[in-house]
Amino acid sequence: MDLRTLTLAGLLALVSACTTEQPAPPAGDTPGDAPPAEGTEAAAPLGDLDPAELSKSSEKRYALVPSPVETQGALESAGIDTKLATLIPQRDMDFDDEDIDDIAVRTGVVIADMLLTVKTSSNEQLLTHLDHIKVGMKGLDGGSDIDRTLDDIIERVKGEAVSRAELLKELDEISGAIIPELEFNGNERVVPLIQAGSWLQGSNLVARATKAAGKPSAADGILKQPKVVDYFIEYVTKGEGKDKAPAAVTEKLESSLRTLKELAESPDSLDDGKLDTVIQVTEDVLALL
């Protein structure tokens, strides 16, 4: 099925999903109040569930990892108004590196940088980020649809045909909804590693911001996330990575994540020393990109 056919089918689906004024909708086709008596018998409402089963069966790639923009908001809620975008250093990343893990982590870092700066960056900076993400998506076998989507955005940015507020929405959606759905040629490590790159960059910036503000414990609610770290470790240590010599980035990423996990699980609040550790172990990975 080509994209045109898919789009046509999609429009039909859209009409079916959104139309509410059809004279005689079939049973169950009225939003919100379809009569269960004409369908299957309603099951009893759920009660408590087995936590082990919940943990085993739960999806983690969609809702678990906060977005960089959300992290900025959490920082402000914790009383620190530093704009993370102002702390992003100039990095000379190697976009010719063809290791899939490296490309994924690097692309995640660029996505974080772009989301944090989209409202303040120049057109030239924004286009550079978009171009690097496009290169990353191509290297990761993201597919022709995401490629076309990025091309469309690039053209609109070049033509100044999209506001930055509108663009932030679109980029939020690419980062939080579209990329997690991509298959990346069946490589299930790619999405978690992209997310790890974004999260690592965000953690580095939050640690630096809270330390500079003299409020290290404000980072507790943002950086101490053992479930998030566990999710990244799970993918860094499984799959293809077991069968090949570990790439420098992945190897460093694993050791950094294990240090972050120790800090996240500690009952003690973060202090300047622990924030220095966060900064160091995240920088160790970011410097390799």
Place this chain on the structure above:
Amino acid sequence: MKVFSSLFLALALTSPAHADEAKAETCLRTKVWDGYADGWAIRTMTSTTLEAGKTKSYLVTLYPGKEYFIQTCGAPGIAELDVLLYDTEGKVVQRGTSAGREPTLTLSSDKMASYYVVLHARAMAADTKSAGVALAVTYR
């Protein structure tokens, strides 16, 4: 947003089940985009197919001091969709508003915490064994 619609649909329409998910996702995307006007931003949006009585769970971490709005849409084949929040011990923390096939949850937390969001296809429409459902986690 034509390109985005096409991309989503291209991702979603590779099988009849996925086409049904596209209906749910189309319904949900409108709500999510409208939410930006009220300060909501998207963390994620996804869809799946549920059989009658089955569940799908998602691990989610909430930041302290932020407000979260979890929205859902079921395709026309679903009659009663439930959304619930569980703690990591498997206890029900909150049940979504009962709204047929579009229940929601509004959450806030004073500390960083992880939860499970569970979708439950409690009842299907006539002659329907499975249907697409979509979930979005938004924050402000």
